[in-house]
């Protein structure tokens with residue numbers, strides 16, 4: 001199995017053992033609004049993200065059902081490339097503002113993963129993404145102008161990374177990367193079984209069925225430390241997590257609308 005051999009999984013596990021202490025079950029005391037444990041906080045966070053569960057989006061449902069054409073997948077790949085390629089920039093923008101040493105290290109390691117610098121032989125995730133586009137018959141050009149919803153998505157992430165509070169930025173990264181493993185597994189399965197994709201074409205998704213499990217756990221741990229005993233931060237994080245999930249959903253709306261328009 002690819003996941004077991006992937007050196008990135010080992011690197012991420014090693015990092016995880018250093019950055020994660022045991023999950024806490026401490027309290028967030030909402031003044032006049034009761035007490036919430038960090039476990040309950042994350043249950044709320046996951047529920048708010050689940051309102052925009054990407055696997056329920058019509059575009060991904062069509063992907064899983066084998067209803068997309070190779071041209072649809074190329075168009076998706078060219079559009080979504082911008083989010084994939086700019087993710088290391090979001091991390092850089094946030095990491096440059098972080099004072100907490102452990103958190104800064106976590107952000108940096110995640111960025112190195114994205115840039116393929118974590119393990120010898122790794123490649124930037126944006127390059128793996130272009131393998132997917134190419135595997136679907138597209139070219140590796142990166143000057144494509146995306147649908148406006150993709151611009152809104154990357155703009156929102158740049159904004160939270162540059163200007164958001166640490167809890168807002170972490171919640172945004174968590175909302176994104178906590179969904180990636182499940183979505184990636186489903187996409188890789190669809191690509192192999194219904195769109196004739198080879199392993200190279202699927203590698204971005206294969207890598208992300210494991211890599212972002214560790215990344216999202218790290219965000220979760222760091223976020224838990226910030227919101228513990230800090231209800232104002234908890235509220236901000238919950239709102240940011242939901243907003244991130246919403247803007248990710250809307251990006252797919254834009255891609256789906258362009259596809260439907262083309263078919264009509």
Ligand SMILES: [Fe+2]
Pocket residue numbers: 113114125208
């Ligand atoms: Fe990635």
